[in-house]
Each structure stands twice: as structure tokens, then as C-alpha cells.
Amino acid sequence: MSTKNKKPIELPTPEIQRELEKRGWALSALSEAAAALARADSTDLLIAEVCSAIAAQGPYVLAWVGRAEDDANKTITVMGGAGSAITYIQNIVVSWSDQNISGMGPGGLVIRTGKSSVVVDSELDEGFISWRELARKFGIRSAVGCPIPDGELHPFGVLLVYSKVPNAFGESEVQLFESLAKEIGFGLRSIERQHKLDDEIHEKEQTQERLADALKATIEAMARTMEWRDPYTAGHQKRVASIATAIARKMGWDDTSIQALYMAAMVHDIGKVAVPSEILTKPTRLTDLEMLMVQGHVESGYQILKDIPFPWPIADMVRQHHERLDGSGYPHGLKGEQICPEARILAVADTIEAMATHRPYRAARGLSAAMDEVRAEAGTKLDAKVVDAAFELPNSDNELQALIETQ
Structure with missing residues (x-):
């Protein structure tokens, strides 16, 4: 059989390989996190296991969930997280106020706008200047924040994922993490409803017990x-x-x-x-x-x-x-x-x-x-x-x- 007219096999370019690799990290994180969502039966466990599943993939060094507070400082409270850079958020100050410098990062932007925010390179992003020095200590170079829905005037909170390599979050990866953030919101609501139901059942049982007595x-x-x-x-x-x-x-x-x-x-x-x-x-x-x-x-x-x-x-x-x-x-x-x-x-x-x-x-x-x-x-x-x-x-x-x- 003649091979005269056969075209040579074209190998993916380095750029395509990088994109495929990024996609693989995000897909793996999404898959593992989805399994964690399915088995979690408490808010703390859900957040800890989802963040652990994300941070176990590729170059991701940290994932955490923040809740948007309606206090005077418009604080974003750390609900939980996981990863090799977990101490990064130990004393971190994050706001979603546009009048506060700590509100210029991806977390604040996500809560204010209700849209995802990407830090392509922490060394170059102006909004990330408040955390740049701290990020260097943990090898953080890029980040993505995605809204967790179900807030009345703004998202309930934000899912933040950090990578040790720059430009780790393209359009496809952002979409995947947006889907995961929505599932986190659904999971949190389900657990909250279950806890309310459990409390109602417990209260009813106590009432019945008092009535029986x-x-x-x-x-x-x-x-x-x-x-x-x-x-x-x-x-x-x-x-x-x-x-x-x-x-x-x-x-x-x-x-x-x-x-x-x-x-x-x-x-x-x-x-x-x-x-x-x-x-x-x-x-x-x-x-x-x-x-x-x-x-x-x-x-x-x-x-x-x-x-x-x-x-x-x-x-x-x-x-x-x-x-x-x-x-x-x-x-x-x-x-x-x-x-x-x-x-x-x-x-x-x-x-x-x-x-x-x-x-x-x-x-x-x-x-x-x-x-x-x-x-x-x-x-x-x-x-x-x-x-x-x-x-x-x-x-x-x-x-x-x-x-x-x-x-």
C-alpha cells in the first residue's frame, strides 16, 4: 500500500498542550469536588471536602469559600478552605466594598458584580496589590473567583481557587468552576434546609414530649x-x-x-x-x-x-x-x-x-x-x-x- 499521499501526523502545539493540561486540572477538580458534594452532610464538611478535592489537582495550592457579610465593612468571611497554602487565609482581610483597598481583589469584585473574576498573574494584577507580598510567600501566581448564588442583593459568597502557575484559568476553566460554585450554593442550601427540618422535627418531638408529660x-x-x-x-x-x-x-x-x-x-x-x-x-x-x-x-x-x-x-x-x-x-x-x-x-x-x-x-x-x-x-x-x-x-x-x- 502506497504511503505517498499520506499526511504527516501533526502534534499539538505547546500552546494547545498547555490549554489541554489546564482543562484537565479543572475537570479533575470538578469531578472530585462533585463526589465530595454528594457525600457531605454538613456545611463545614462540604466546604472542607470540596476545597480539598480542588487543591489536590495540578498546580492548585489553595481553594476557599467566603461568605459575603452585610456588616459595615462588607467583610468576606472565610467559611473554610484547603490546600498547601491554607495559612494564606489564616488572617486574611477581604472586603467586597469598592471603597476599601481589600475589596479590589477577585473576591470583592465577584460579590459586587455577581460575575467571575480572574487574576491572570498576581505579579502584574493591580487589584491584587494588597496580597501580592503574601502571595509570593506561598507561590501563588494566579487565581479565579466565582460567585456562589442565592444572595438577595448580591451573591451569597465566592469560591476562590489559587494556582502556583500564572494564567491557569482560561475561559473554559472559569466556566467549570462557575458550575462548581453553583453546585456549592445548592449543596449549602440543601444542608441548611435539612438542618432546619431537623430542628423543626426536634422541636416538635420536644413539644410532643412536654405534652405527653x-x-x-x-x-x-x-x-x-x-x-x-x-x-x-x-x-x-x-x-x-x-x-x-x-x-x-x-x-x-x-x-x-x-x-x-x-x-x-x-x-x-x-x-x-x-x-x-x-x-x-x-x-x-x-x-x-x-x-x-x-x-x-x-x-x-x-x-x-x-x-x-x-x-x-x-x-x-x-x-x-x-x-x-x-x-x-x-x-x-x-x-x-x-x-x-x-x-x-x-x-x-x-x-x-x-x-x-x-x-x-x-x-x-x-x-x-x-x-x-x-x-x-x-x-x-x-x-x-x-x-x-x-x-x-x-x-x-x-x-x-x-x-x-x-x-
Whole structure:
């Protein structure tokens, strides 16, 4: 094959090679900085990692981010930076005021104009005279500043990159760093929004916690008020609450559900305020009419609680705590799944506490008899899973006895 008409391969001129080399530095910096932007989750980390990514490329000796302040001196505050010349910005004074000599450099020009600014050669640039001597110490010969957007009257800040060789930033390199500066602005805004959201969530959680504490205190005050009328059952509701929550934990309930159960247990007998105290404290067996009046406490409790805006259906739990799975309970003879889970636990806890402690009309039957009773009614009147959980408590009898005796 003839090579007679083939043209010789033309090698890039030194000038083209220099341009390609500059482009490569900037592209590498942009690529590494983009990766840093993606993983940063705080303002300080974002700036530090982006600047480190830039300063690790080619002749770049320093990159830093400045924030434009709206103070009297129109200061540009160093937010962070990286590079072998990092101490260059340790005590640097930069302004964006056109009345101040420290505002004549690339940083000040960028903030005032909203456009990028290039120092082709620090030894020749008149606007760089304030920092020339300091730049020599660090081998700085050229620089570029690009606006970080999102300011109302001026850019939020500026990205500044310094090179140890003159004329390191041509039009293409400036465009690349402008793109990076915009991404920095987007990243800073995203982190700020996330932090605001985190703060709002934290504040909401604190508010909810305070409300929950206030609600708990209110519930406990309501329970104490009711118990003053009935000294024989003083502490009954609190003991039932302790037993019920211990059972719920054994059954694997979450904290929120246990909190709801605790609230319901603490006021499950609040309807007894509508029952004459002489009936509640009567030392002999109740008549059928008196028993009906006592049983009416669940409906009275429901009426007291139903209009209170609890975050859980407390009133329904209270109303159902004397219902039984076989329909033999009251007030509505609910069966099986018609009875809410909280009421099923309350039924077991209430039965254990009531039988194990003293009443005006009878002596305490003891915990052993109480446990025998709930075991006998498991699966018919009482929820078998709840009863099983009561028996599965660590050293069941001892733990339940402690819950009953220490309240």
C-alpha cells in the first residue's frame, strides 16, 4: 500500500498542550469536588471536602469559600478552605466594598458584580496589590473567583481557587468552576434546609414530649382525685396500670401503645365519681341495684373522657375494660374481636389486682387465687394470650406481688 499521499501526523502545539493540561486540572477538580458534594452532610464538611478535592489537582495550592457579610465593612468571611497554602487565609482581610483597598481583589469584585473574576498573574494584577507580598510567600501566581448564588442583593459568597502557575484559568476553566460554585450554593442550601427540618422535627418531638408529660400528670391527678372518695381502693388504678404495662411489654407492645394503655389504666375507674361513696365503701355485700350502679361506672367514665382530645381512644378502652370474650361482660356484652386489645389487658390486670387486694366487703384472696382465677377464665372470658403473658413475667408471682405491694 502506497504511503505517498499520506499526511504527516501533526502534534499539538505547546500552546494547545498547555490549554489541554489546564482543562484537565479543572475537570479533575470538578469531578472530585462533585463526589465530595454528594457525600457531605454538613456545611463545614462540604466546604472542607470540596476545597480539598480542588487543591489536590495540578498546580492548585489553595481553594476557599467566603461568605459575603452585610456588616459595615462588607467583610468576606472565610467559611473554610484547603490546600498547601491554607495559612494564606489564616488572617486574611477581604472586603467586597469598592471603597476599601481589600475589596479590589477577585473576591470583592465577584460579590459586587455577581460575575467571575480572574487574576491572570498576581505579579502584574493591580487589584491584587494588597496580597501580592503574601502571595509570593506561598507561590501563588494566579487565581479565579466565582460567585456562589442565592444572595438577595448580591451573591451569597465566592469560591476562590489559587494556582502556583500564572494564567491557569482560561475561559473554559472559569466556566467549570462557575458550575462548581453553583453546585456549592445548592449543596449549602440543601444542608441548611435539612438542618432546619431537623430542628423543626426536634422541636416538635420536644413539644410532643412536654405534652405527653403534661397529659400524664393530668391523668394521674384525675386518678388521685377519684381515689380520695374511695380510700379502700386508693392506688388501685395505679397498680392496675403497672400490671397492665408489664403484661404489654411482655407481649412486645411498642412504647406508644404502652403509653396509651397506661393512660387508660390510670383512669379506668374514673366513672366511680358518679357512684355514691357509701356504696363504694359499703362493708357488706351489695344489693342488685347497688351492683347495677357500680357497673354504671364504665359508662360514666366513657362520658367523662369521650370529649377529651386524647391521641388514643382512651374513652373506649375504659368503657370496655369489663367486657368479656364470651359476651358475659358489661356494659354492651361485646364478644371476641369487638373488644379492643387494651381493654383485654385491662380486664386481666384489673382481675388480678382486685382479687389480690383488700376490699370493704371482703378480705384479700391473695395473688395465688387471683392467678388461678384468670387461668380458669383464659380463652373464655379473658384473652388467653394476655393471661399467658402475665404468667410469663420473670418470676411471675414475685413480680406481680411486687407490683401490687409497692404502689
